[in-house]
Amino acid sequence: MASALGPRGLVILDRDGVINRDSKTFVKSADEWIPLPGSIEAIASLSRAGFTVAIASNQSGLARGLFDRSALRAMHRKLRRLVGAAGGRVDRIVVCPHGPDDGCSCRKPLPGLLQRLARHYDAPLDGVPVIGDSGRDLEAARAAGATPILVRTGNGARTESSLGGQPGDVAVYDDLAAAAAVLVGE
Numbered sequence: 001m002a003s004a005l006g007p008r009g010l011v012i013l014d015r016d017g018v019i020n021r022d023s024k025t026f027v028k029s030a031d032e033w034i035p036l037p038g039s040i041e042a043i044a045s046l047s048r049a050g051f052t053v054a055i056a057s058n059q060s061g062l063a064r065g066l067f068d069r070s071a072l073r074a075m076h077r078k079l080r081r082l083v084g085a086a087g088g089r090v091d092r093i094v095v096c097p098h099g100p101d102d103g104c105s106c107r108k109p110l111p112g113l114l115q116r117l118a119r120h121y122d123a124p125l126d127g128v129p130v131i132g133d134s135g136r137d138l139e140a141a142r143a144a145g146a147t148p149i150l151v152r153t154g155n156g157a158r159t160e161s162s163l164g165g166q167p168g169d170v171a172v173y174d175d176l177a178a179a180a181a182v183l184v185g186e
């Protein structure tokens with residue numbers, strides 16, 4: 001059975017650098033999982049506006065043995081609890097647990113994680129906003145036929161400069177709060 005979508009459809013978020021602070025040494029525990037300013041409220045506002053909010057995240061720290069599934073679940077419990085307290089809801093969270101050399105089809109920039117969400121909701125991805133901070137998020141979105149959106153948090157400022165002033169099809173916002181405000185207002 002496919003899950004029903006909210007009236008505004010699906011929005012897909014990257015996690016690290018978009019919702020929470022990223023770390024060069026990986027985010028390995030719920031304690032290390034620290035939301036960026038305004039991100040929790042932004043998710044809640046998307047959800048209250050009728051979007052179904054899903055998350056698609058590379059978590060190669062699993063393959064690298066830096067944390068385990070139970071630590072990952074604890075991070076996501078914290079995320080869901082904070083969003084819930086703000087009056088919103090995070091729906092499906094999908095992760096790629098593989099490393100860069102594992103040859104999987106889900107690690108972004110490949111579109112596998114996004115396609116998994118499309119199957120879960122039995123919904124096409126065209127026009128679905130995919131909000132990320134890295135080039136691989138944008139590439140995955142394009143490969144899946146979704147709409148890439150870049151935020152300047154996390155790796156985003158660096159990613160923006162790599163676009164060389166030619167953002168092309170990519171809308172760029174300061175952070176998730178700014179992107180969400182535009183999506184909610186549309």
Ligand SMILES: [Mg+2]
Pocket residue numbers: 014015016017018022132133134154
């Ligand atoms: Mg990221």
Ligand SMILES: [Zn+2]
Pocket residue numbers: 096097098104105106107
């Ligand atoms: Zn994978």
